[in-house]
Amino acid sequence: MLCFSGLSVALALALLPSTINxxxxxxxxxxxxxxxxxxxxxxxxxxxxxxxxxxxxxxxxxxxxxxxxxxxxxxxxxxxxxxxxxxxxxxxxxxxxxxxxxxxxxxxxxxxxxxxLKYDKQVDLSTVDLKKLKVKDLKKILEEWGESCKGCVEKSDFIRKINELMPKYAPNAAKARTEL
Missing domain, CATH: 1.10.225.10 (Saposin-like)
Structure with missing residues (x-):
């Protein structure tokens, strides 16, 4: 019959790879x-x-x-x-x-x-149709860039502002959009 002391059991458990945590x-x-x-x-x-x-x-x-x-x-x-x-x-x-x-x-x-904590899903600006996004998502894009759209009322205002700032914040996406 095998007899283990509490210390040896604790040591053995400590050495086992912990997959629980x-x-x-x-x-x-x-x-x-x-x-x-x-x-x-x-x-x-x-x-x-x-x-x-x-x-x-x-x-x-x-x-x-x-x-x-x-x-x-x-x-x-x-x-x-x-x-x-x-x-x-x-x-x-x-x-x-x-x-x-x-x-x-x-x-x-x-x-x-x-x-x-989870990262927000990123919108691929090079392929997305901005007209199909919600105003909330358009605002979020501007917010991520640290920009705001003062005086923007219509959805088209937000789209115009994003297109205007895209070369600065997302140059690859701006370039891809002009090639389309």
Missing amino acids: ALKDGECEVCVGFLGRFYQSLKDNDAQFTNEAIEKALIKACKDAKGKENRLCYYIGATSDAATKITNEVSKPMSYHVPVEKICEKLKKKDSQICE
Whole structure:
């Protein structure tokens, strides 16, 4: 009869790969996407991988974040108006080069809202018929570009504004539309 102590069972369970908490495909897409690009930017800029330097760079990156990525920054406390601060949960493991998927798994345990964030579907401006979109979607395109349409009343006003700004914000789509 085999006899195992509680410690050896705990050690064996700790060494087994944990699939219970592993992220599923597409889960935590904003967290993985944002932190992945952030980590890559640190490597590209030969940044110091210290806890303090990463936290400082994270707060700086979050100042420019928009939409869902800004919401992620808020949840981890990297924005000035955040109620809690768990940036250390990102900067410390990142200083040891822990994969961003693992960092997001840990963040999910702290705040499940982090992994509920999803990117909005992107409209392919090179092929979409703007006339078939709703005004709400047209406004959203302008909002993503950081633009507004003052004095726009009709749907055609929003379409005109998008077509006017497309070369600036979506040059490839503007070029593809002129070739059609």
